[in-house]
Amino acid sequence: MVLKKRLDYGFNGYQVPVIPRAPRSLRRRGPYKKSVEDSQICAFELLAAVAGKLLQESESSASSNAAEGKAQLDIHLDGIKKEQLEGKAVRSECLDQGSSIESEFVHDLSAQGQNLKTTLKVPQAESDSAFEHASIVTGPDISKKVCNGLKLEISDSKNADGTVARKPEEGFPADRGSHGGNLENGTAGQLESLGLPTRNLTLGNTNSPKDPMRLSRNTHMLINSEGSVQLPLYRDPVPKASLPRHRNDVNLGTRDDDENYFRCNLSSTKIRAFRSQSRIGYRRIRKMLTSRYWKVAPKLRDCEFSNTGRGVKSYCRNRKIMYKRERCQPKEAPSKRRKLYDRSLTVAYDQEASSESISNSPEKGLKGDKSQSAASLHRATGLTNSGIGHKAPFQSKDPQVKLSIKSFKVPELYIEVPETATVGSLKRTVVEAVTAILGGGLRVGVLLQGKKVRDDNRTLRQSGISQSGDLDNLGFMLEPSFAQASSPVSHKDPSLLLPCSGNQQLSRSPAGLVTSSGFSNSSLDASPTNNLDHHVEVNHEIVPSHTDVSTEGRVSDSKALVAIPAMNAEALAVVPMSQKAKRSELAQRRTRRPFSVSEVEALVEAVEKLGTGRGLGVLIKFRFCRWRDVKMRAFDDANHRTYVDLKDKWKTLVHTASIAPQQRRGEPVPQDLLDRVLCAHAYWSQHQSKQHGKHLSEPLKFSDSGGESWSLKGV
DNA sequence: CTTAGGG
DNA sequence: CCCTAAG
Numbered sequence: 146m147v148l149k150k151r152l153d154y155g156f157n158g159y160q161v162p163v164i165p166r167a168p169r170s171l172r173r174r175g176p177y178k179k180s181v182e183d184s185q186i187c188a189f190e191l192l193a194a195v196a197g198k199l200l201q202e203s204e205s206s207a208s209s210n211a212a213e214g215k216a217q218l219d220i221h222l223d224g225i226k227k228e229q230l231e232g233k234a235v236r237s238e239c240l241d242q243g244s245s246i247e248s249e250f251v252h253d254l255s256a257q258g259q260n261l262k263t264t265l266k267v268p269q270a271e272s273d274s275a276f277e278h279a280s281i282v283t284g285p286d287i288s289k290k291v292c293n294g295l296k297l298e299i300s301d302s303k304n305a306d307g308t309v310a311r312k313p314e315e316g317f318p319a320d321r322g323s324h325g326g327n328l329e330n331g332t333a334g335q336l337e338s339l340g341l342p343t344r345n346l347t348l349g350n351t352n353s354p355k356d357p358m359r360l361s362r363n364t365h366m367l368i369n370s371e372g373s374v375q376l377p378l379y380r381d382p383v384p385k386a387s388l389p390r391h392r393n394d395v396n397l398g399t400r401d402d403d404e405n406y407f408r409c410n411l412s413s414t415k416i417r418a419f420r421s422q423s424r425i426g427y428r429r430i431r432k433m434l435t436s437r438y439w440k441v442a443p444k445l446r447d448c449e450f451s452n453t454g455r456g457v458k459s460y461c462r463n464r465k466i467m468y469k470r471e472r473c474q475p476k477e478a479p480s481k482r483r484k485l486y487d488r489s490l491t492v493a494y495d496q497e498a499s500s501e502s503i504s505n506s507p508e509k510g511l512k513g514d515k516s517q518s519a520a521s522l523h524r525a526t527g528l529t530n531s532g533i534g535h536k537a538p539f540q541s542k543d544p545q546v547k548l549s550i551k552s553f554k555v556p557e558l559y560i561e562v563p564e565t566a567t568v569g570s571l572k573r574t575v576v577e578a579v580t581a582i583l584g585g586g587l588r589v590g591v592l593l594q595g596k597k598v599r600d601d602n603r604t605l606r607q608s609g610i611s612q613s614g615d616l617d618n619l620g621f622m623l624e625p626s627f628a629q630a631s632s633p634v635s636h637k638d639p640s641l642l643l644p645c646s647g648n649q650q651l652s653r654s655p656a657g658l659v660t661s662s663g664f665s666n667s668s669l670d671a672s673p674t675n676n677l678d679h680h681v682e683v684n685h686e687i688v689p690s691h692t693d694v695s696t697e698g699r700v701s702d703s704k705a706l707v708a709i710p711a712m713n714a715e716a717l718a719v720v721p722m723s724q725k726a727k728r729s730e731l732a733q734r735r736t737r738r739p740f741s742v743s744e745v746e747a748l749v750e751a752v753e754k755l756g757t758g759r760g761l762g763v764l765i766k767f768r769f770c771r772w773r774d775v776k777m778r779a780f781d782d783a784n785h786r787t788y789v790d791l792k793d794k795w796k797t798l799v800h801t802a803s804i805a806p807q808q809r810r811g812e813p814v815p816q817d818l819l820d821r822v823l824c825a826h827a828y829w830s831q832h833q834s835k836q837h838g839k840h841l842s843e844p845l846k847f848s849d850s851g852g853e854s855w856s857l858k859g860v
Numbered sequence: 861c862t863t864a865g866g867g
Numbered sequence: 868c869c870c871t872a873a874g
Contacts, residue, residue: 734868734869735868735869736868737868738868771862771863772862772863772864773861773862773863788862788863789862789863789868789869790868792862792863792864792865793868793869796864796865861874862873862874863872863873863874864871864872864873864874865870865871865872866869866870866871866872867868867869867870867871
């Protein structure tokens with residue numbers, strides 16, 4: 146029964162995974178560690194980004210001297226000083242050895258909140274002394290925000306290496322379109338004050354060929370010239386430069402754990418970089434979840450996510466993230482998540498049709514009272530109803546603040562499609578990518594005057610977000626929801642900036658939606674939930690709900706601002722809803738990890754031992770716990786081997802053993818092992834066939850088992 | 861969640 | 868290795 150008729154069964158047809166996923170061992174790394182690393186990287190990247198920006202500026206200004214890779218960066222981080230970094234050197238520092246540096250850096254930033262000072266020196270034609278100096282001092286917050294941009298810079302460095310051709314004509318960051326960078330107003334302002342152009346700092350998608358996700362531009366406060374919101378990206382230590390910049394196909398760059406670089410061509414629009422669920426690790430997750438710890442410490446999620454976060458340059462990379470995130474999924478997530486996810490997509494697609502209904506009833510507007518009644522989520526896409534909610538003359542004791550999120554952009558999305566690709570396919574690709582990002586859930590940060598409003602308990606009025614206030618300076622920042630209080634950096638990762646035009650309805654997200662990801666710093670935040678799900682739901686049906694009182698609701702007057710950005714209705718609408726599309730985003734094969742001979746041996750031995758019933762008084766139990774037990778017995782510490790994997794391996798082993806040696810492929814398995822496999826399998830098969838018959842015949846004598854009986858003793 | 865089996 | 872019915 147186990148034997149396959151098909152000769153090619155097994156891995157023959159297996160496709161080499163384009164994008165390997167991080168090993169489970171890696172994925173399950175301690176949250177804290179991860180987050181720390183992440184933050185470190187981020188900080189470092191920040192510096193690099195700033196420097197890079199400046200450099201770019203310098204270069205452009207000094208157009209004459211291409212100064213390719215000649216720029217020197219001096220980065221002063223308190224005690225840390227990096228000099229003479231140029232071109233590749235910079236990158237290598239950041240990527241390869243950045244750890245130590247980063248960590249220090251991080252400390253500076255997060256721990257002490259010290260200012261970061263980055264000095265960029267651009268050598269002039271004559272001498273080094275003639276450097277053009279630009280200094281930027283930013284606070285920790287900013288640093289975070291710059292992370293994305295940073296990456297960009299790094300990429301540039303790479304360019305300097307000649308790895309990537311430069312495209313001066315495209316302007317500074319544009320060429321690196323895949324990187325999205327956000328700078329807060331604060332940063333921008335500072336830069337401007339220094340006479341540095343801020344525009345360049347806004348990296349991101351400007352160069353993205355189509356910017357499909359941009360709905361509208363209403364940017365008042367953000368650096369973004371277009372005013373569009375940028376989706377944050379996960380910081381990625383991997384240089385973007387590594388991404389191939391071919392214009393003809395969709396390329397995704399990624400690295401596996403071994404730092405191998407992978408590229409996947411998505412021209413087919415089949416992106417399998419993401420998966421919403423991972424069965425793998427469920428068990429672990431569940432275990433974690435079972436403990437109260439999980440509930441109390443959502444940070445775990447952060448950690449996990451953080452890890453992942455570092456690398457999402459490309460979608461392929463997301464996969465890793467997805468996995469990690471999955472593991473962090475709150476209790477409710479595991480079994481439902483996929484469905485929800487799918488559903489969300491569906492809903493999203495329907496948005497256009499239902500957008501009208503979505504934006505509405507000012508009545509439901511944020512009351513801002515402790516009753517926690519959820520306000521209707523007012524979402525107006527620039528396309529459908531930008532006018533709604535303006536100046537809501539809502540009369541009430543408590544003046545209503547109305548806000549509306551116009552649009553958002555998804556940066557760092559490196560997508561290239563063939564010229565012959567259809568617009569629909571392009572949209573589809575973008576949707577998949579964006580959905581993958583959003584799928585991680587979003588946290589929302591509120592930016593006022595370029596500063597992040599951190600105190601969730603303050604009232605809008607107290608925060609300066611009032612009807613009479615200048616709402617043009619109010620912005621929302623979307624960030625991956627994985628980050629929680631645990632990660633110092635997490636809060637600073639601006640992922641997505643949502644510029645908000647003045648006088649728009651301020652809405653409070655319904656229930657779980659924001660509580661989990663909101664900008665609340667409180668560690669008490671509700672357990673992380675899949676925001677995407679909520680997100681969609683919210684958009685779809687504005688349902689008043691109770692907000693988690695334990696967190697934001699503590700203050701009666703608390704009015705956390707939560708904006709749920711609507712997906713680009715237009716783009717989504719165009720994308721056909723298909724199983725394929727849905728699936729493509731959700732799944733990604735794990736990296737293939739052929740079993741080593743030693744592993745095979747362990748497996749065989751475990752099966753034999755367990756097969757003998759040793760330690761198991763009840764055969765019935767044995768019958769239902771085989772693989773799980775095998776896993777525990779022989780691979781308990783092999784996080785990347787699930788019991789399913791073992792089962793599959795056994796399956797293939799049996800097959801392998803039954804075919805001629807010449808037909809076998811891969812690492813040869815010692816014949817003696819195969820013999821044992823056949824032996825055990827034969828017995829096992831017999832055993833199974835007799836399951837119902839209470840009596841089992843002759844015990845199988847395994848070479849090393851000492852021959853125990855398969856009898857049903859104890860039953 | 862585990863299994864078993866097809867893909 | 869993935870995915871999914873079935874327990």
